[in-house]
Amino acid sequence: MQATVRQATAPESDAPAAPFDERRFRSALGRFATGVVVISTGSGESLHAMTANAFMSGSLRPPLIVVSVGHRARMHERLMTDELFGVSVLSEAQEPHSRHFAGEAQSCFASSLAPRFAAVDGLPGVVLLEHAAARFAARIVDRHPCGDHTLFVGQVLVFSLDEHAPLIFFGGRYASVACAMT
Template sequence: MNARALQVSDLAGGAGVADAPSAFDERRFRHALGRFATGVVVISTGAGESMHAMTANAFMSGSLNPPLIVVSVGHRARMHRCLMDHAHFGVSVLSDEQESHSRHFAGDAQTAFAPRFAEVDGLPGVVLLEHAVARFAARVVDRHPCGDHTLFIGEVLVFSLDEQAPLVFFGGRYASVAMGRA
C-alpha cells in the first residue's frame, strides 16, 4: 500500500506541495468549523436581575462518571464574566421549536417573545428553559483557558430530558432532525 504524508497545501486545496502556506484565514476557518453540525443550547447563570443567558453551540459531554459537561465561552462574552463569578450554571438544549430562543439569546431581540425559565429546587442561581429537549444544572468544578475562550467544566447535579426533535445548526443555518424510532 502506497501512503504519502498529507501536506498543509493538500488540506487547503493547494496545488503544489512546495507552496508556502499563506496567512491563516480566520473567516475560512470559521466556515470550515461550521461544516460540523451541532445542537444549540442556552447557557444560563444567576437569578432575578442578575440572571444572564446566551446561545452557544460549543457544548459537549465531558464524562459519564463523574457526570461532567463542558461549555466553551469567549473571553469577550458577558457570560464569561458571569461564569467566572458564579458557582453554578444551567444548559438548556433547544428543541426545533425554539429557534426564537436561540436568536434572542444570541442578541437578536425577538418581538413578542417571553422566554420562560424554571428555577431548579435547591440550586439558587440556576434557571433552565422550559420545553427544552434536555436540561442540565451544573456546579463549576474547573476552568481551562483555550485560546480566546475558556472551557468551563460543570459537574451535573440535576438533569431532565424530553423526546422532542433538537434544534441543529449547520453551515450558518438552523435545521431540525427527523426523529426516528430507536
C-alpha cells in the same frame, strides 16, 4: 470528490507562510452539525443567558459537561466568578429563543411565546428553559484557558430530558432532525 487540504501551520522551511484564513477556517468548522444550547447563570434580576453551540459531554463518571465561552462575552465574566450554571438544549420549536439569547430581538415574544425559565429545586441561582429537549444544572469544577475562549467544566447536579426534537445548527443556519424520538 476531491478535497482541498490546507495546513493550519506552515511547514518548517524558508518559504514564506501563507496567511491563515480565519473566515475559511470558520466555514470549515461550520461543517460540523451541532445542537444549540442556552447557557444561563443567576436568577431573577441577576439572570444572564446566552446562546451557544460549543457544548459537549465531558464524562459519565463523574457526570461532567463542558461549555466553551469567548473571553469577550459577558457570560465569560459571570462564569469566572459564579459557582453554578445551567444548560438548556433547545428544541426545534425554540429557534426564536436561540436568536433572542444571541442578541436578536424577537417580535414574537410579545405573546405567550416568550422564553420561560424554571428554578431548579435546591439550587438557588440556577434556572433552566422550559420546554427544552434536555436541561442540566451544574457546578463549575474546572476552568481551562483555550485560545480566545475558556472551557468551563461543570459537574452535573440535576438533569432532565423531554421528547422534543432538537434544534440543529449547520453551515450558519438552523435546521431540525426528522426522526422518531425513543
